[in-house]
Amino acid sequence: MTRPPTTHAAVELQNLTKSFGLAKIIQGVDLAIDRGERHAIIGPNGAGKSTLFNLITGKYVPTSGSVLLHGENVSGKKPYQINRMGLSRSFQITNIFPKMTVFENIRCSLLWTMGYRYSFWHLIDRQNSVSQRAEEILDQINMVARRDELAGVLTYAEQRALEIGITIAGGADIIMLYEPTAGMSASETNYMVDLIRKVTEGKTLIVVEHDMGVVFDLADRISVLVYGEIIESDTPQKVRESTRVKEAYLGSVLEEAN
């Protein structure tokens, strides 16, 4: 699913704010993410990363400001409407269909964009194009062997990989991942980073991540969110060197990492 080339950024946030009661969690964020860019959002706990993520994906409605996808304002749209505009996301807590097989999980995620929508006049097993596409994605995420297992019985790392598969299956050109490697061992993390790089080839990727290794490995640009504001948004190298970032957040993290 490719969109006609536009001059607009893939995702653009304009003076976005979000308050819960009196607490102002996001306090005016401006950010533009270009098409095809791999963008990481980092920041300390409680900085508002998940809130920002949920604002972009339509789970929360902004208090003020707006979210633009390909130049179109999506504030207040339902999650499914935003998805139909070409944005797909993963979740903080593994979010799959546990009582269906791996294959079904993938196939369900294909249906909308392959045009089946609410069809009750197609028999799903006869739609070979869907099945073929699902098999291809299974292959991409290296889960052909687990094809007929119930998703609920997979290992944690497998479920995370399946979730990536579900997220990219619909062919969205903006992929948003939330902590895709959380809770994984070093080797699993490496595997996951390679997988993400492979399946998001040529797409816009927005990833929220704790693991600085992953972030600096994967991202073209990094935005640092502290107390609901973006204090820096630049290439990994620049962010690493930024004094503001060091003071606010990264210093301690980087020192630990060294």
Added chain:
Amino acid sequence: MKHDTENSTVPSAAQPGRAPLIAMRSALPWIIAAVALALMPVVFASGSALTIMNQMAITIIFALAYNMLLGQAGMLSFGHAVYMGLGGFFCMHLLNQVEYNELYLPLPLLPLFGGLFGLIFAFVIGSFSTRRAGTVFAMISLGVGELIAACSIIIVVFFGGEEGVSGDRTMGPTVFGFDFASQLEVYYLTVIWLLLAALGMYLFSRTPIGRIANAVRDNEERAEFLGYSQRNVRWISFCASGFFCGIAGALFAINFEILTEENLNLATSGSILLITFLGGVGFFLGPVIGAVVFTLLQTVLSLYTELWQLYLGILFVLTVMFFPSGLAGLLAMHVRPWKIGKLGLLARPYVQIAGPGLIFVLASAAVLEILFHARHASIGAEQMSLYGISFNSHAVAPLAFALIVAAASLFIIARLAPALLEAWGDANHGDSP
């Protein structure tokens, strides 16, 4: 628990060409069912057996339609009788139009109209009730159910008050010489519609919307981020369910030639929930098993004991507690041992435990029957007979005997249970061939 076992039999996409509409392997059960249903009247020829089988067929359609909500889409409705009932009432009025106003409508087509009426009502009510799942949906369904049941008493013009609306199915044009006066002709009409409706519902579960309904049931938030409006998915499932409920209602109208308030009330809505759950919500065949067992209990067991509802209640509560996947789930548990060829391991412990088990059930029932008789029988009618034995229900000995037998058989069951569990473990252990 709700894993649809059908899911794993999806033909591989690697197969060349388009898969046939229904693969031969999956068509076989349908053909067997059709042949069996066609031959049933040869075995059970009496009018009442036909009536009971018709009743079963109608209940099966209704339960399958209900399971499109509960099992397939995860929506718990406490007022689903409304859609079957309204479909039936409309069909009854259509029948009366045929009789009095010479409307040309062959009887075999009536269920189609019943389905449409059910669909229309489900569309209207679903427009606001399916916005949310869970408790909110359950409560709205309860409220709407109560409202329409109450309306059926108030709006006499349409619902006929507590007498209901009756008609005569034989007044329409004859179809190939059949006027549907005989119970046998009605049986075949009902059974053909049963097969059509069941096939329709089965195929629906294998369409994109059917699969997405499962997805919304399991994880509505995730489904939204796949591009689907959870509300629309529920609404469509609800309408489809309403359509098949309407067919069941039309068949009810044809069979009983009367529709009353009880076709709409909460007791009917409750019993379809009971039937579906008893059979097993996670399996396509679950509601079928539930409907057959329930109809037998209701029409047959009630001939023999006043306590049938007590037994039914106990059975239901035990099912919810110990076998939440229902009777079909119980059967499905044996699929794996069967597939890996170890079902034989279970035969011995099953046979061993069957005797004490049966004795325990009979003795427990005896305790209840004796207590009930002792408490409610009239003086002078202290004699009761149970299992062909006559005795005085007010004496201590029979009750004590029944209690001792029950306790003893329970003790034996407890002794045998570890062996059964061990065999069960063995039978499930091992690789699939």
Added chain:
Amino acid sequence: MSRFTNALMGSLFGAGALLGSTAASFGADTIKVAFIDPLSGPFAATGTSGLAHYRYAAEELVNKTGGVLGGTKFEIVPFDNKISAKESLIQLKVAIDQGIRFIAQGNSSGVANAITDAVKKHNRRNPDQRVLFLNYSAVDPALTNAKCNFWHFRFDANADIKMDALTDVMATDTGIKKVYLIGQDYSFGKAVAAAAVRFLGEKRPDIEIVGNELHPIGKVKDFTPYARKIVSSGADAMITGNWGSDMVGLGKAVIGAGFKNPIYTYYAASDGITKTFGKDGEGKLKLVMEGQLNPPVSDRAAAYTKGFKAQYPDFDIGQPRIANVMEMLAKAINKAGSATDMVKVASALEGMEHDSIWGSKITMRPQDHQAIQNVHIMAHTANDVTFDFDNSGFGLKVESTVEMAAADSATSCNMKRP
């Protein structure tokens, strides 16, 4: 309960085998009467006590006096219809399959409507296995008017006849100036109200009907608001056709709210109701009913009632007409010389005159198959009550009698005879 074993075995082999075994478990050479009424659920109390009376009446009045057709005995076969029209029709089919040709039912006019309709269709479609419908309690006037048919016989006085009799008595009470009507919102409740308005208007145009309302059947939790209206209306009497828990709820609320005047009812007795009212109902509750229990009309009636109470101490003869059903059916079968040719039996029953054990003459009116008999106004009291209800010391005592009530009333029945 030996049938219970059959049930368990039967459910293993399926319905057909089972139904076969039930049929076999009954004796072959009796005349069976199917008793289709609620034996479980909320209305089971009335059903089970009716069944007890049927069994007693068949034994005492028919079998012990030599049976019919030279020695064949009656047998009552119970079928639980759970007061549902659908279940009734299923049980009707089961009964017919077992070879039963006489169907007795009484509780709920809705069910009676369903059965009379089904019997009519069945007899038309199956002329070789016709059945008779002996309606002993369902009193919706329509059953012997617009919906009448040749196979239906009603042994109870219908709602109009009872109201005719009741208003005859009320008309003589000059103290009554204002009457309040209240009933359940369905065909029977409406029929009672309409009849009351009509007859009071004819007989006592000066009586003001200060309230005429219907409440939802079986849905009212608390009748207090209704009771307040009734008390506030200043009514000198109230009339209600309520039955079951609606009768108890309404009566208790009205008495509790301070109503001191007579409450004329159709069904405020027996099945726990008499006991529940107890002394609160004394001097207030009146019942319109056929079948005089107190004072006993004859030694035979007294012995019959006493015998019943000895055998079924927890039940009452709440529906005395059951005795008439059994006696008149036996007579009709003897007269017809057949228990299988329903046209003959029905013709014998049509127009039959009978002296009831309860002291009344009974005529089965040929135009509409409605039994015409004496109707009594009875009082709920503890004085002079030989046979009480619910073993409570309270019972019904006849206060006044309307002989052969409504014998010449009109009927819209247009009977089609085979």
Added chain:
Amino acid sequence: MSLFIVNILDGFVTGLLLFMLCSGLTLIFSMMGVLNFAHASFYMLGAYFGYQISTIVGFWPGLLLAPILVGVIGAAIERYGLRRVHKFGHVPELIFTFGLALLIEEVVQFFWGKSQMAFEAPDVLNFSAFSIAGNAFPAYKVFMIFVAMGVFLVLLYILTKTRVGMIIQAALSYPETVQNLGHNVPLIFMGVFGVGTAMAGIAGVMAGPVLGTFPGMAVVLGSIVFVTIVIGGLGSLWGALFASLLIGWLQTFAASYNVKMADILMAFGLNQPVDMTTSMLRDLWSLTLPQIGPILPYLLMVFVLAFRPQGLFGKRET
């Protein structure tokens, strides 16, 4: 006017009785997240136990013992039944309580038969406390008001002043976190279920003599209790109180004032059809307020849920 005052009082009694049921149900729902379909069945058990005890030792011991007995049974059902089903999820839980309601009705019929029980108010209270324009107000109803208020105050005290109450209140607001605090949550669950059902038991003993003690009493009241707490807002005690009183008055006034649809339609300038027997709209023309009184709560619920799914006072959506 006097009728109006009487109706206010009657509606108040009905509302308080409803509240005794609803408060227990709300407590249970708040703690365990399960709508107890069988709640009215415990109310019925209370009435039958009260009756049975009253035939042996009198009404007053019954008022005390019956609720305790009901509470113990409730706790046992939670411990051995509900807890087992809990792990399967909310829908099976709801279905379990639904099955329980059926079973309890059967068990009651097994022991007490199907007739109405002659459960009487104690003689001490069998007099008319006062009367307004000929309408007697029984002393028993005055007593009911006091008992209901007493129960409410005790509940309020427990919830706001005791440790257990604090935990329950915390569970009302933060259902997940309490489980992590190391409290014996299963025990609290069992206790709350026991207390909740015991309150239904009190309501049963109180209502049995007035509203009748018969096997259908749970069904008659059952869904109304549900409707009430849904309208009030699941999990909100104040919502339950408000909705109980609202429905108490709604039903009392609806039954009491004979508003006719014909009058309303004519006020809008419509003409009543001359021949009512053939008019398709005859049922609409003959409609009266008392006829539809009992279904008003359902109508209200459907409206509330369609427009405000969390109920009038509820904070969390279900």
